[in-house]
Amino acid sequence: MPTITINGKECEFDKGQMVLQVALANGIEIPHYCYHPCLSIVASCRVCLVEVWAPNPRNDNAIEPIPKLLPACQTPAGDQQIVYSDSPKAILNQKAVMEYLLINHPIDCPVCDQAGECYLQDYSYQYGRGQVRFEEEKIKQPKKDIGPHVLLYSDRCIMCTRCVRFCREITGTGELMVDGRGSMEQIDIFPGQALDNELSANVVDLCPVGALLDKDFLFQQRVWFLKKTPSIDGLTCSGDNIYIEHNKGQIYRIKPRTNLDVNRHWITDELRYGWKFIHDENRLTVPAVSGEDAFEPNEASLAYEAAYTAANDKLAEAKKIALLISPMLSCEDAYLLATYASQFDGEVIFGIGPVPTSGEDKEFLDGFKLYAEKAPNARGVRRVLSKFGDVLDFNAFVKKLADADSLIATGNYPADWVEDELTVAAGDKFVMVIDTLPNGLTKRADVLIPAATWAEKAGTFENASNRLQTFDRAIDPIDYCKGESQIALDLIALRGGLTPDRYDAAAVRQKMAETHGLSEFVSEVQTPCEEEEAVKSDMEMVVL
Numbered sequence: 001m002p003t004i005t006i007n008g009k010e011c012e013f014d015k016g017q018m019v020l021q022v023a024l025a026n027g028i029e030i031p032h033y034c035y036h037p038c039l040s041i042v043a044s045c046r047v048c049l050v051e052v053w054a055p056n057p058r059n060d061n062a063i064e065p066i067p068k069l070l071p072a073c074q075t076p077a078g079d080q081q082i083v084y085s086d087s088p089k090a091i092l093n094q095k096a097v098m099e100y101l102l103i104n105h106p107i108d109c110p111v112c113d114q115a116g117e118c119y120l121q122d123y124s125y126q127y128g129r130g131q132v133r134f135e136e137e138k139i140k141q142p143k144k145d146i147g148p149h150v151l152l153y154s155d156r157c158i159m160c161t162r163c164v165r166f167c168r169e170i171t172g173t174g175e176l177m178v179d180g181r182g183s184m185e186q187i188d189i190f191p192g193q194a195l196d197n198e199l200s201a202n203v204v205d206l207c208p209v210g211a212l213l214d215k216d217f218l219f220q221q222r223v224w225f226l227k228k229t230p231s232i233d234g235l236t237c238s239g240d241n242i243y244i245e246h247n248k249g250q251i252y253r254i255k256p257r258t259n260l261d262v263n264r265h266w267i268t269d270e271l272r273y274g275w276k277f278i279h280d281e282n283r284l285t286v287p288a289v290s291g292e293d294a295f296e297p298n299e300a301s302l303a304y305e306a307a308y309t310a311a312n313d314k315l316a317e318a319k320k321i322a323l324l325i326s327p328m329l330s331c332e333d334a335y336l337l338a339t340y341a342s343q344f345d346g347e348v349i350f351g352i353g354p355v356p357t358s359g360e361d362k363e364f365l366d367g368f369k370l371y372a373e374k375a376p377n378a379r380g381v382r383r384v385l386s387k388f389g390d391v392l393d394f395n396a397f398v399k400k401l402a403d404a405d406s407l408i409a410t411g412n413y414p415a416d417w418v419e420d421e422l423t424v425a426a427g428d429k430f431v432m433v434i435d436t437l438p439n440g441l442t443k444r445a446d447v448l449i450p451a452a453t454w455a456e457k458a459g460t461f462e463n464a465s466n467r468l469q470t471f472d473r474a475i476d477p478i479d480y481c482k483g484e485s486q487i488a489l490d491l492i493a494l495r496g497g498l499t500p501d502r503y504d505a506a507a508v509r510q511k512m513a514e515t516h517g518l519s520e521f522v523s524e525v526q527t528p529c530e531e532e533e534a535v536k537s538d539m540e541m542v543v544l
C-alpha cells in the first residue's frame with residue numbers, strides 16, 4: 001500500500017484520496033473551512049495549504065520540495081510524499097488567511113449563537129495571529145431572513161460556499177448563490193426564491209461560522225450548556241441518526257449525527273423541528289382511573305398504584321384481551337407489553353396501531369431519503385409481536401375487537417391519532433390506554449397511564465431498511481410519565497408480588513434473544529458510534 005508522511009506520521013492511503021482526507025482519517029488536524037466530505041472540492045478558503053515534498057522523476061526520484069504551497073483538500077496523496085502543515089511556511093499562510101478572514105468579521109462572539117462551536121473562533125486561537133492590524137472601518141453587510149428556518153448574517157460569512165454547494169449538489173434546489181465579486185462578494189438567495197426545501201436547515205450545520213443561523217434556536221441557549229445524547233429519528237421510519245441536545249430536562253435542538261450508511265450528514269427539517277410535542281403543555285402526566293377522583297400531581301405514586309391495581313384486577317377477569325401496539329413504540333416496549341398481556345391470555349389479539357403517511361418517499365441527489373411513513377418502528381413492532389402470535393394491521397384489529405372484552409391500547413404519536421371507529425369498537429369493554437397526549441380514547445379509558453416519548457427513554461427502532469438501531473434516553477420523563485417498558489415491568493412485578501425491575505434496555509434485548517428467539521437484538525443491533533471528535537480548545541484556565 002502506498003504511504004505518505006504527514007507532519008512526521010507515516011500513513012497508508014488509497015489511490016485517489018486527497019492529502020487532507022488521509023490526514024483526517026489518521027487523526028491529524030489540518031485546518032479547513034470549505035472542504036466537506038460530502039460536497040465537491042473547491043479549494044477556495046486556502047487555510048489548508050501545506051508544504052509538500054515529493055519524488056522528482058527528473059532527478060532520479062529524489063525527494064524535493066514543491067516550490068508553492070498546495071491545498072491539502074485538492075492535492076492527491078502520492079506515494080513517498082512528505083507533507084507539512086506545521087512548517088514555518090505553512091504556519092505563515094495559516095496566519096495570513098486567518099487575518100484576511102477576520103478583516104471584516106464583526107467581533108460579536110458574545111451575542112453569536114455559533115460561539116462555542118465556531119471554527120473561526122477555534123482556528124483564530126489555534127492558527128491566528130493574536131493581534132489585529134486592521135485599523136480601517138469594517139464593511140458592514142445586511143442580516144437577511146432567507147427562508148422559513150434560516151437567517152443569514154452576511155458580515156460573518158467567510159465565503160466557503162458550503163451552503164451554495166449543498167443546495168446545488170444535495171437538494172438540487174439551488175436557492176443560494178454567490179453575488180458580487182471581491183470584497184463585495186456575499187451569499188444570497190435568488191430574488192423571490194426563499195431557501196425552502198425539505199433539508200434547508202442543514203446549511204446551518206454546514207456553516208463553519210455564525211453566518212447561517214437557525215431561527216428556532218436563535219438566542220435560546222449557549223451551546224456549552226447543552227448535553228448531546230445520541231438518538232434515532234423517532235418520528236419517521238428513516239432511522240436517521242441524531243443528537244438530541246438538551247439542558248435541565250428541556251430539549252433545545254436536534255442535530256444530525258453522521259452515519260454514512262443511513263443519513264450521511266443530514267436530517268430533514270421535519271425531524272429537526274418535530275420534537276416540540278414532547279414539551280406540549282397538554283401532555284398527560286398523572287395516571288387516571290375511571291370512577292375515582294382525578295389525582296393531583298403530588299399524588300402520582302398513589303395514582304400509579306390505583307391504576308396498576310385496577311388494570312391487573314380487570315385483566316385477570318378478562319376472557320379475551322386485545323393489545324394494540326403503536327408503531328411509535330420501541331421493540332423493547334412491544335416485547336414487555338406483549339409479555340404482560342400474554343400472562344392473562346394465551347391467545348391475545350395483537351395489532352399494530354395506525355401507521356401515518358404523508359406525501360411520497362423522496363430521494364435526494366446523494367441518495368439521502370425522506371420517507372412518507374411517519375412512524376419509526378412499524379417493522380420492529382411487527383417483528384417482535386410475530387413471536388407472540390398473529391399480528392393484525394390496524395383496520396383488521398379494529399374489526400377483530402368485537403371478539404375481545406378488554407383492550408390495551410398504546411399511542412405516543414405527536415398528534416391526535418385516534419379514529420372514531422376505534423372508540424366505537426371499544427364499546428363498553430375494559431380499556432387501558434398508555435399514551436402521551438389527550439385524545440378520544442384517553443377520555444374513554446378506564447385506566448389511563450401517561451407514557452414517555454422516545455426522547456425520554458431508551459430502546460431500539462427498526463428502520464425502513466430493516467436496520468436495528470438503539471437510542472439512549474436524552475431527558476428524564478416529563479413530570480410523572482413513564483416509558484411503556486417500565487410500565488409493563490411495574491405491572492408484571494405487582495401482579496407477581498415482586499419489586500419492579502428498573503428498565504434496562506440492553507438486559508431486555510438479551511431476554512428477547514433468550515426467550516423468544518429474537519437473537520438479532522443481541523447480534524445485529526447497532527449502537528451509536530462514538531461521538532465525532534470536536535475541535536478541542538487548548539485554552540488554559542487563568543488563575544486570578
Ligand code: SF4
Nearest residue numbers: 157158160161163207
Ligand atoms: S454562509 Fe456560511 S456556509 Fe455559506 S459561504 Fe458563508 S460561511 Fe460558508
